[in-house]
Amino acid sequence: MATKRMATGFSDQVTSLVKSLRTEAPDCVASGVVDMATGMLLAYETVDSHPPEVLDLLAGATLDLFQGRTVLMIEDLWKERRQQNGHDGHFFQEILVNSENVTHLFVRMNEQQDVVAVVVCRKSVNVGMLFAQVRRVIREYSL
Template sequence: MNLTHVVSTAMKSFRQNIPDYVGAGIVDISTGMLLAVDTVDNHPREILDILAAATADLFQGRTVLQIEELWKQTRGSNDNRRYFREILVNSENLVHLFMRSKTNPDIVAAIICTQNVNIGMLFAQARVAMRELEGS
C-alpha cells in the first residue's frame, strides 16, 4: 500500500472516530512538510504550514534532541530510538494531540479537538487510527 493511500485512510479514520474532532494533519518532520490536512472549518494555509513546522520543533527541536541525547548517555544507550512519542497540548480553546509513528518516526499526526473531549477516548481512538497509519 502506498503512503498516499495510507495517509488518506488514516485521515478518514481520525475524522470518523476521534471524539469532538476539529481537525488533523499528518506531518513528515524530516522535511517539515504537511502531508495531509483535514479540518471542520477553513484555516489559512499559513497557519497549517506553521503547524507543520511547530510539530517538527516539538519532536526534533534542538533542545528536544539534546534531552534525548542526554537520556541515551545516562542510560548507556547508543540506539537511534526517539523517546518522545505522544505530546498533549491544552490551549485556551482546544486540545492538541501529537503522535509519532512507531514504524516511521518521521511521521507525526496532529489531532485537534474541542476542550470537551474525553482525553482517554481521544488517546484510545487516536492510537487505533495510528495503527492503521502504520499498517499494523
C-alpha cells in the same frame, strides 16, 4: 487484534489515516499528518477553513515539539545516561497540548518515527478516550 489498513501507496495511506482520525477521534475538528524529515504537512482534514500559513506553521510547530534543539539534547542526554548511544528511536512519542479552546494530540507513527499524526479536538474532549481512539487508529496503519 487490529488489522493493518493497507492502501495502494503511501499517499493513499496518509489520506486514509487522516480521514480515519478525523471521523474516529472524539470531538475532532481537524486531523493531519506531518513528515518530520521534510517539515511538510502531508495531508489534513478540518471542519473549518484555515489560512495556508496557519497550516504551514502547524507542521513547523510539530517539528519543534518533537525534534527541536532542546528536545534532541534531552534525548541525547537520556541515551548517554542509560548507555543507549546506539539507540535510533526517539523518547518523545506523544505530546498533548491544551490551548484556550482546543486540545492538540501529536503522536509519532509506530513504524516510521519521522511521521507524526496530529489531532485537534474541542477542549471538552475526554482526554482518555482521545488517547485510546487515536492509538487504536494509528495501530491500524503501517506508515
